[in-house]
Amino acid sequence: MSFLKKIIKKQLGDLNILRAKYFLQKTGVPKTLRIDITAFCNAKCPFCPRVAMPNSRLSGKMSLETFTSIITEAANFGIKTVKLYITSEPLLHPKFSEFIDFVKSKNLDVQVSTNLSVLQHRLKDLAKVNKLQLSIEGWDKNSYEKYRYPLKYERARENYNFLINDENLKSIFKEIHLPVTKLTDLKKFFILWGNVDSIRIDFMQPYNDFNIKNNTFISKFPLQLKNEIYQLEEKVDKICYDPFDEIVVGFDGKVHLCCLDFHAELPLGNIENGFANILENQKRKNIQKEFLTGSVKTCKGCSQFMVASKNQKDELIKKIDKAWKVSKPNSKIIFYDKVWEK
Numbered sequence: 001m002s003f004l005k006k007i008i009k010k011q012l013g014d015l016n017i018l019r020a021k022y023f024l025q026k027t028g029v030p031k032t033l034r035i036d037i038t039a040f041c042n043a044k045c046p047f048c049p050r051v052a053m054p055n056s057r058l059s060g061k062m063s064l065e066t067f068t069s070i071i072t073e074a075a076n077f078g079i080k081t082v083k084l085y086i087t088s089e090p091l092l093h094p095k096f097s098e099f100i101d102f103v104k105s106k107n108l109d110v111q112v113s114t115n116l117s118v119l120q121h122r123l124k125d126l127a128k129v130n131k132l133q134l135s136i137e138g139w140d141k142n143s144y145e146k147y148r149y150p151l152k153y154e155r156a157r158e159n160y161n162f163l164i165n166d167e168n169l170k171s172i173f174k175e176i177h178l179p180v181t182k183l184t185d186l187k188k189f190f191i192l193w194g195n196v197d198s199i200r201i202d203f204m205q206p207y208n209d210f211n212i213k214n215n216t217f218i219s220k221f222p223l224q225l226k227n228e229i230y231q232l233e234e235k236v237d238k239i240c241y242d243p244f245d246e247i248v249v250g251f252d253g254k255v256h257l258c259c260l261d262f263h264a265e266l267p268l269g270n271i272e273n274g275f276a277n278i279l280e281n282q283k284r285k286n287i288q289k290e291f292l293t294g295s296v297k298t299c300k301g302c303s304q305f306m307v308a309s310k311n312q313k314d315e316l317i318k319k320i321d322k323a324w325k326v327s328k329p330n331s332k333i334i335f336y337d338k339v340w341e342k
């Protein structure tokens, strides 16, 4: 963020910025569609909200017919970017390749996230995506297989090398979002995975669950990792642009509030009723109103409002700096507004 932007942000405050953007229609007209083409994932990561997912949402896949009708409407509606991931591993859909082709035929950008577990012939389908996010947290075999249980380190390494070296895949922007715990060995991580375009670092966060009785999101720290995850504090100012700027659709067409409404718990309708209908949904509008009036109730306990203290951030900056100096990865390293690059 530029110096000037930082000053403006500080002077106005996040809430006034949201209000101004809403008034000027710089927010509130979604340009991004997130869509789960399948609900299936082959990993059981200990930090993932899938641990609390109802059985009815653990599997299932979207038909090509439904997908093409959603994407056709999305393009007409003004969506610019399609992200093919919310709760699952999209490359496991048998028609993944056709899905990508259809998005590209509508001149939309397409972004994909993968855990690198699939066979290499599936990775070739990625040649047309605009951005690829790689889900990796481990810095060696043990840690990789702990965080990405029961996936195999050797397969992930083979696929990583293939992605980095294959001529058709070289030009795709590849990013790792690395959620760190107190145990993360950054030096080893940078050496092992430091040939992607960027590694975006953040603290590992709790996951979101939904309390049906109170109609509120609540954060839950993953019990299996309780000794290593940083204890974060609840942020006072709660602003979120997701209910304004994204439309999020599950494999069954159910509309999620955002990608952290993992189990699609709120009654926001079904995409088969059309995009305009989703924007008019009263529940969605009420949540927007909660943010615009600064009276956040439904999302008050969302995990994205659990943040690190200044000390925790300063300590992590020192650790990143030290690891970067000894490993000098090719990747750009990003932590909030700090950047390390060769």
Ligand code: SF4
Pocket: 208, 217, 240, 241, 242, 243, 257, 258, 259, 260, 261, 298, 299, 302, 303, 304
């Ligand atoms: S605050 Fe959390 S639950 Fe609410 S819309 Fe934003 S990301 Fe979703």
